[in-house]
Structure formats: structure tokens, C-alpha cells
Amino acid sequence: MLTGNRILLIVTGGIAAYKTLELIRRLKERNAAVRCVLTRAGAQFVTPLSLAAISGDAVYDDLFSLTAEAEMGHIELSRDADLLVVAPATADILAKMAAGIADDLATTVLLATDKPVLVAPAMNVRMWEHPATRANIETLAARGVMRAGPGVGDMACGEFGEGRMAEPDEILGAIEAFFRGEGAAVTPSGGAPGQKRPLAGRRALVTSGPTHEAIDPVRYIANRSSGKQGHAIARALAGMGADTTLVSGPTGLADPPGMTVVHVESACDMLDACTQALPVDIAVCAAAVSDWRAADEAAQKIKKNGGGPPRLELTENPDILLTLARADNMRPGLLVGFAAETEKVIAHAKAKRKKKGVDWILANDVSPGTGTFGGDRNVIHLIDDSGVEDWPAMSKDGVARRLAERIADHIAAKS
Numbered sequence: 476m477l478t479g480n481r482i483l484l485i486v487t488g489g490i491a492a493y494k495t496l497e498l499i500r501r502l503k504e505r506n507a508a509v510r511c512v513l514t515r516a517g518a519q520f521v522t523p524l525s526l527a528a529i530s531g532d533a534v535y536d537d538l539f540s541l542t543a544e545a546e547m548g549h550i551e552l553s554r555d556a557d558l559l560v561v562a563p564a565t566a567d568i569l570a571k572m573a574a575g576i577a578d579d580l581a582t583t584v585l586l587a588t589d590k591p592v593l594v595a596p597a598m599n600v601r602m603w604e605h606p607a608t609r610a611n612i613e614t615l616a617a618r619g620v621m622r623a624g625p626g627v628g629d630m631a632c633g634e635f636g637e638g639r640m641a642e643p644d645e646i647l648g649a650i651e652a653f654f655r656g657e658g659a660a661v662t663p664s665g666g667a668p669g670q671k672r673p674l675a676g677r678r679a680l681v682t683s684g685p686t687h688e689a690i691d692p693v694r695y696i697a698n699r700s701s702g703k704q705g706h707a708i709a710r711a712l713a714g715m716g717a718d719t720t721l722v723s724g725p726t727g728l729a730d731p732p733g734m735t736v737v738h739v740e741s742a743c744d745m746l747d748a749c750t751q752a753l754p755v756d757i758a759v760c761a762a763a764v765s766d767w768r769a770a771d772e773a774a775q776k777i778k779k780n781g782g783g784p785p786r787l788e789l790t791e792n793p794d795i796l797l798t799l800a801r802a803d804n805m806r807p808g809l810l811v812g813f814a815a816e817t818e819k820v821i822a823h824a825k826a827k828r829k830k831k832g833v834d835w836i837l838a839n840d841v842s843p844g845t846g847t848f849g850g851d852r853n854v855i856h857l858i859d860d861s862g863v864e865d866w867p868a869m870s871k872d873g874v875a876r877r878l879a880e881r882i883a884d885h886i887a888a889k890s
């Protein structure tokens with residue numbers, strides 16, 4: 476029951492708006508007080524009359540309505556609720572929320588509120604996978620905006636993929652979980668509150684991003700890893716309930732909420748942070764750790780002295796994956812590594828798995844033409860004892876979710 480809980484439901488201009496009527500009905504059945512705000516585009520899909528009839532309250536759609544402002548000002552509207560739910564949440568409203576735009580009643584209310592916000596995105600798969608939407612979702616997640624869905628399936632536009640609004644029952648589940656106080660108000664973007672938490676009680680360690688190996692105080696050796704894949708995996712594992720530590724090299728990404736994030740620079744620092752996080756049930760090493768570092772880091776900036784370029788001596792970095800694999804009684808229950816290759820991807824990845832004693836290797840091609848480093852999509856080949864599993868091209872979030880589900884299935888099968 477949601478007796479006494481006040482929900483401000485913001486309905487935006489997506490085809491899935493018709494499902495929102497069902498959501499309101501379910502919320503009302505559970506005695507929640509539901510009040511609706513409708514965008515101009517939203518009114519193309521559902522009428523204010525239907526929303527008013529089902530919610531049993533006035534529908535607000537005009538920022539500059541004198542009567543509405545006198546009865547219930549926009550600031551009051553945004554504060555007179557326990558939870559704001561945006562369903563469906565269009566690509567447009569997510570972009571405006573991320574940018575802090577307030578150019579109509581819905582966006583103004585969202586900017587003015589001091590209450591928790593849950594979004595149920597709904598859009599075409601290309602819109603969902605567009606880097607702009609990915610970045611907006613990251614920004615909102617980092618601010619603690621909760622998310623339910625979207626799911627994968629057939630779309631009204633005739634395409635298939637990720638972007639379908641979560642079903643009313645799933646959104647309801649997320650709302651009920653929020654009011655039960657389950658999960659934090661800040662939910663990792665890899666999963667909605669109320670989703671299955673098959674990794675609850677498990678500890679996970681994820682490494683992500685590049686390492687920086689100092690040459691002198693201003694220069695370093697680095698690589699092109701963005702950290703997007705590793706961060707997405709950490710979010711997906713945390714979203715499934717794992718107590719997650721993310722050890723991140725220098726990236727431009729916001730810290731995902733709902734987990735412990737340890738920031739490191741070099742491979743040696745990353746190894747220290749990883750060993751301190753042990754013991755764990757799951758370790759996913761997605762960081763692109765530099766194989767080498769400068770043998771002698773100069774204490775002062777190396778200057779041009781007219782005698783030609785300085786000689787840069789390299790020394791090998793510690794092997795984090797190998798160290799974890801050989802950690803005796805501290806070895807992670809399931810150790811997953813990445814193999815970033817530019818040629819003979821499968822053969823090199825298989826050799827790496829054997830040499831390092833890793834359970835699973837996720838091989839990906841990082842040749843410049845693939846756009847894997849820094850991009851939002853990835854093509855994975857999962858190699859384990861039983862052979863090679865080729866995954867289709869997916870968003871990095873999609874890869875993360877599929878991996879987290881596979882990990883959860885593996886752990887469930889073993890226990």
C-alpha cells in the first residue's frame with residue numbers, strides 16, 4: 476500500500492504515455508495520491524481529461540496559467556510531493572534535466588524540486604544509444620536521479636532494441652521499493668530500485684579506465700581507455716545488489732552512485748587499491764593497465780638541454796590480473812579479465828586467459844577503426860572453459876548488463 480504517499484507524475488511526449496494511464500490506475504489502487512503535470516508534447520499522446528479522470532486531481536500543464544499559479548504555484552507543486560516520477564521520460568526531457576533547462580512547467584518543476592526523482596525513459600533505440608542521451612543519463616545518475624528501465628523489445632517505430640518504457644508494474648515496483656526504503660534513494664543507473672537483486676550479499680571489485688605512469692611531474696604514459704565499459708559494469712553489478720568497489724584510473728567520468736569509488740593514477744596504485752578491496756566474490760578487471768612505467772620518475776620537469784631527446788628507460792608494471800589470480804585464499808571467487816587486442820583477438824585472448832589463470836576473458840577489438848576506446852558500443856567475445864561466446868554489437872551499458880546477468884547466473888548455479 477502507498478497510503479499517504481504523494482507522487483507528482485510528469486508525463487512527457489512519448490508514444491508510451493498511454494501506459495502511464497495504467498500506472499496511475501495501479502498507484503490509485505494502492506491509495507497513493509497522484510497529481511499530474513503534462514508537457515505540450517505529452518498532450519499529443521494522452522489528454523488532460525484522461526489524466527484528470529484517472530488521477531482524480533487537476534492536471535497542470537501551463538507554467539504561465541494565472542489560475543493554476545494562484546492555486547498551486549510551480550514551486551509548491553514541485554515540493555508538495557514525496558517523489559517525482561517522469562514517465563515516459565523522453566530523450567528531450569532527460570536532456571533538459573541534465574542541462575538544467577526550465578522552459579515549461581515540467582522542466583521548471585524538475586529544476587525547482589528538492590524531492591527525489593525517478594525517470595522511466597522511453598524512446599527509439601538509436602535515441603537511447605546516442606552519445607548525447609548516454610551522457611545525460613550518466614549526469615542524472617551521478618546526481619542521484621533514479622531510473623526504471625528502459626527494457627529491450629519491439630518498439631512502436633518498428634525497430635527492436637533497448638528503449639522501451641518499463642512496464643507499469645515495473646515502475647510501480649520501483650516506486651514501492653523507494654517508499655519501503657529499500658535500496659538508497661540514489662540508485663545505480665545500471666538498475667532500477669525494485670529490480671531483482673541476485674547479487675545482494677556478494678562483494679564485487681571492478682577496475683576501470685587507463686593508468687597514468689609519471690615520467691616527470693608534468694608528463695606521463697597513458698592509453699586511450701575512457702573507463703566507460705568498466706564504470707558501466709560497476710553500475711550493473713551494484714544495480715543487482717553487489718557491494719561494489721570501483722577502482723578507477725583517471726577518467727572524465729562522474730563517480731557512479733551507490734558504490735565505493737577509489738581513484739588511482741598508476742598501475743602500482745591500482746594494484747594496492749585492488750588488494751585492499753579483497754576478499755571479493757567477483758572481480759572484473761576492465762582497466763587498461765599500462766604494461767610499463769618509467770624506470771626512474773624524474774623529480775623535476777625534464778628540460779631540453781640541446782643534447783637531443785632524453786632516453787626513456789621503461790620497467791614492467793605489476794600484473795594486476797595475475798596477482799589476483801594467484802592470491803591463494805584471497806583469490807576472487809570469479810575472476811574476469813578483459814583482453815583489448817588489435818589483431819588475432821580471439822587467439823591472443825585465449826592465450827592471455829591461460830597464462831594468467833583467469834576464469835573468463837572478455838575479448839574486444841580496440842583497433843582505431845572500431846571506435847571501442849572512448850566509444851559507446853562494444854563487440855565482445857566471452858571466453859571461458861567451454862569455449863568462445865560471440866556477443867552481438869551492443870552499447871557498453873548493454874554489455875555490462877549482460878555480463879552482470881551471466882555472473883549472477885554463474886554464482887546462482889554454484890551455490
Ligand SMILES: Cc1cc2nc3c(=O)[nH]c(=O)nc-3n(C[C@H](O)[C@H](O)[C@H](O)COP(=O)(O)O)c2cc1C
Pocket residue numbers: 486487488489490491514515516517564565566567568597598599602
Ligand atoms: C509519433 C511520435 C512519437 C514520439 N515518441 C517519442 C518517444 O517515445 N520518446 C522520445 O524521446 N521522443 C518521442 N517523440 C519526440 C518527442 O515528442 C519530442 O522530442 C518532444 O519535443 C518531447 O517533448 P517533451 O519532452 O517536452 O514532452 C515522438 C514524436 C512523435 C511525433
